[in-house]
Amino acid sequence: MALKAEDMGSLSFMVRRTWLSMRSAISVELKEYGLTSPQYATLLIVAGNPGCSNSDIARKVASTRQAANEMLTALEGRGLLTRAPNPADRRTQQLHITDAGSAVLAGAHAAVQRREAELETGFTDEERAVVRRWCETIGDKCEPGEGGWPGLGV
Amino acid sequence: MALKAEDMGSLSFMVRRTWLSMRSAISVELKEYGLTSPQYATLLIVAGNPGCSNSDIARKVASTRQAANEMLTALEGRGLLTRAPNPADRRTQQLHITDAGSAVLAGAHAAVQRREAELETGFTDEERAVVRRWCETIGDKCEPGEGGWPGLGV
């Protein structure tokens, strides 16, 4: 089935709108945990990658070191994660989630998983796989320079 | 093929990263037109919907009236679009793209279409259709209240 011209208004427009919609919907779920979508995602990454750095976070979400820094500063300020100097590299800080952070994340994660599962009902495993491959591939191609990402997973 | 648990870190995380990546890549293309991705998308909507309102823009991109207002204020300030009172509804303003806006948009659109076509190489028409339907459906389900969007197209 060929796509109509007007369906191709803009790919990035389509993705942006999907993101803004999901962010709003997920924010409703996260509100009771005092988190926003980006904060939740950041805690998820740190929990899954103990010892990772500010730059690692920025790379994983395809944002800037500055944006990651601000996010981490706020989460550290709330006691949800800690930053410690990396003895092996004095430029770098190592991130670890705190007990408080883990507790918040556990509840938030369940809520987000439930809501996202709802959103994706009606799609087959194959369709879901196509979407994931599309997102990963497109994201890779957007990266400046060679090679891919450190993986789609958090 | 069943998806692995770790592939399901978070759907919204995946979409967010795709958006941030595309935004960055498209910004490179738009730079010479003095536009950002959101500005480009807004001009595209106004060009395709002469007379639409601030709230129409907000709905079409799934953002807030305030966000749309700020975007439009900036574009109006640069002479790329105009706002005029709507004689049929004194609450509402009608948006129209200017000649300067159309000129900028024409060049920008060609550049974005080219780059987005590059990004999507390697995907079949069917796969592209799956992604579009996924985005539209997910976005619809995120909307509070009943019914769908005013359409995916701009």
Place this chain on the structure above:
DNA sequence: ATCCTATTGACAGGTTCCTGACAATCTGGC
């Protein structure tokens, strides 16, 4: 040992989003 390039985290200022609130207006029900 020196030097160059790259990387890191942070600062400053700007853009793009948000929530909450408000006044003006519209619309439908009574």
Place this chain on the structure above:
DNA sequence: GCCAGATTGTCAGGAACCTGTCAATAGGAT
């Protein structure tokens, strides 16, 4: 005609992104 609820655009303040810049550090080449 009146009124209640909804809609619109805007204000104010905050969160999440960005670019450009800088100092400190790492690592490889010489």
